[in-house]
Amino acid sequence: MPDINVNERQLDEQLAQLEQARPWSPRVISKLETFIRTAPDVEVFRVNPVQYALERSVSEAEALDLFLHATKIGLFEMDWHIVCPHCGFIIDNLHTMKQLRTHYVCAYCGAERDFALDDYIQVAFTISPQVRDTRYHHPELLSIEDIFLNYRLSKDVISPIPAYPTWPEAIEHVTRYLRYIEPGEKVTAELDELPPGVLRAMDGRACLQLTMTDEPSEQASVIPIRLVDGKFQSDDPELQPRSLTRHSMIDQPVQFRYDLQREVPSGKLVFELENREDRRSALCIYHTGRLPPPMLTLRPSLSGKKLLTTQTFGDLFRSEVIKTDETLSIRDITFLFTDLKGSTAMYEQVGDANAYFLVHQHFDALSRVIRDRNGAIVKTIGDAVMAVFDNPVEATSAALEMINALNEFNRTISQELILKVGVHRGHAMAVTVNERVDYFGQNVNIAARVQALADANDVYITADVYHSPGVDDMLKAHRVFPEEVLVKGVSEKLHVYKIGPHRHNH
Numbered sequence: 020m021p022d023i024n025v026n027e028r029q030l031d032e033q034l035a036q037l038e039q040a041r042p043w044s045p046r047v048i049s050k051l052e053t054f055i056r057t058a059p060d061v062e063v064f065r066v067n068p069v070q071y072a073l074e075r076s077v078s079e080a081e082a083l084d085l086f087l088h089a090t091k092i093g094l095f096e097m098d099w100h101i102v103c104p105h106c107g108f109i110i111d112n113l114h115t116m117k118q119l120r121t122h123y124v125c126a127y128c129g130a131e132r133d134f135a136l137d138d139y140i141q142v143a144f145t146i147s148p149q150v151r152d153t154r155y156h157h158p159e160l161l162s163i164e165d166i167f168l169n170y171r172l173s174k175d176v177i178s179p180i181p182a183y184p185t186w187p188e189a190i191e192h193v194t195r196y197l198r199y200i201e202p203g204e205k206v207t208a209e210l211d212e213l214p215p216g217v218l219r220a221m222d223g224r225a226c227l228q229l230t231m232t233d234e235p236s237e238q239a240s241v242i243p244i245r246l247v248d249g250k251f252q253s254d255d256p257e258l259q260p261r262s263l264t265r266h267s268m269i270d271q272p273v274q275f276r277y278d279l280q281r282e283v284p285s286g287k288l289v290f291e292l293e294n295r296e297d298r299r300s301a302l303c304i305y306h307t308g309r310l311p312p313p314m315l316t317l318r319p320s321l322s323g324k325k326l327l328t329t330q331t332f333g334d335l336f337r338s339e340v341i342k343t344d345e346t347l348s349i350r351d352i353t354f355l356f357t358d359l360k361g362s363t364a365m366y367e368q369v370g371d372a373n374a375y376f377l378v379h380q381h382f383d384a385l386s387r388v389i390r391d392r393n394g395a396i397v398k399t400i401g402d403a404v405m406a407v408f409d410n411p412v413e414a415t416s417a418a419l420e421m422i423n424a425l426n427e428f429n430r431t432i433s434q435e436l437i438l439k440v441g442v443h444r445g446h447a448m449a450v451t452v453n454e455r456v457d458y459f460g461q462n463v464n465i466a467a468r469v470q471a472l473a474d475a476n477d478v479y480i481t482a483d484v485y486h487s488p489g490v491d492d493m494l495k496a497h498r499v500f501p502e503e504v505l506v507k508g509v510s511e512k513l514h515v516y517k518i519g520p521h522r523h524n525h
């Protein structure tokens with residue numbers, strides 16, 4: 020086993036800080052310490068906190084909090100990465116959310132795609148090199164196999180091919196040529212017995228495709244290429260930049276874009292490649308044959324959306340925002356809006372100072388519920404709260420618990436506060452407004468309008484929420500009243516459900 024070098028003093032100090040950050044369940048910190056001290060390099064690099072939680076019997080929410088606090092302290096570093104669903108390589112690796120974009124052409128397979136925060140945009144945590152220096156902190160020293168299979172390939176891809184239980188095995192199987200090419204170096208790669216189908220050469224920035232036809236040739240096809248400014252170029256007039264559409268394994272059209280593409284007979288190929296750059300190139304040539312582009316799925320992991328709907332992230336990383344002119348799409352997120360009924364009258368009755376105090380106590384009560392239910396507050400607007408959740412079941416239970424929490428709170432005060440809550444889910448855009456992450460889109464408007472339907476101590480949820488897996492089950496003990504309503508700004512009637520109090524209470 021290779022040496023593990025831990026900076027004892029730093030680890031000790033930072034673990035002590037981490038212990039103080041919040042109350043932790045028993046052994047959570049000692050499990051993390053053991054992990055940092057003993058796990059192989061590859062495991063402390065890009066840690067998936069969801070898998071970490073599963074493997075160590077820690078709750079997912081606590082594991083997420085653990086890595087966020089550990090990052091804040093400097094024990095770990097947080098990375099955003101964009102995974103290509105058609106090859107499983109990490110297309111882009113970013114240190115902050117500010118650098119996120121949504122449109123990419125994969126430099127490993129040429130697939131062109133728009134990404135959403137809950138769709139192949141992941142967040143992972145790597146041990147800080149000041150605490151434990153690993154070989155993945157020095158990618159320039161890695162072997163070419165390590166670079167492609169462990170450093171550039173996502174760890175979370177589930178192999179769709181039964182013959183290859185892991186995705187790196189599948190990639191190894193299709194790889195025909197792999198080596199570093201030094202600046203100024205010329206290499207010749209001879210490849211024999213290539214069947215019809217797709218062959219690609221790539222170096223992580225440049226990508227070309229040869230489409231091998233059914234007509235084999237006895238003679239070798241010679242492919243002269245050079246690497247210039249991060250792209251492949253060629254003097255072969257048939258090799259041209261091209262876009263192609265292919266259908267994936269699930270029959271979805273996928274757009275591919277290549278520096279160079281042409282058809283060549285199947286059989287034998289001779290690549291003559293020259294690296295005209297002043298940096299080393301890691302060249303990989305792989306042949307996927309007639310296999311359609313896969314549509315890969317990932318193991319459960321921390322998506323960008325999941326991070327944004329975690330209150331601890333908002334609390335600890337306030338400066339992490341989206342680039343000013345960028346809008347990031349989220350396919351499915353749940354919004355919860357609350358408001359106080361008749362608060363104007365209350366301000367008049369008890370005076371501004373008392374009302375302000377009560378409203379703040381009510382914010383505290385709602386914040387606790389939101390945090391307990393793994394949501395995050397987006398903002399408060401007057402006496403209203405806007406919150407986001409990854410999971411509609413948790414959003415709905417948060418809504419019901421808020422009503423209870425406020426009823427409890429009301430017992431301690433003379434002036435009653437009356438809450439109205441609405442929940443809706445759907446697609447939205449995340450943006451930065453006033454230096455913090457906010458959301459916009461028709462579903463945000465609908466969520467606010469649904470909240471406005473509620474009267475005293477009511478929770479209204481839309482049909483999209485009601486029909487989410489697990490929600491109707493959770494509401495079994497409640498009386499639920501379906502309604503069809505027209506709300507401002509939405510042309511069609513909206514199906515909503517008013518949730519009555521717990522049956523046992525009446």
Ligand SMILES: [Zn+2]
Pocket residue numbers: 103104105106107108125126127128129130
């Ligand atoms: Zn790709």
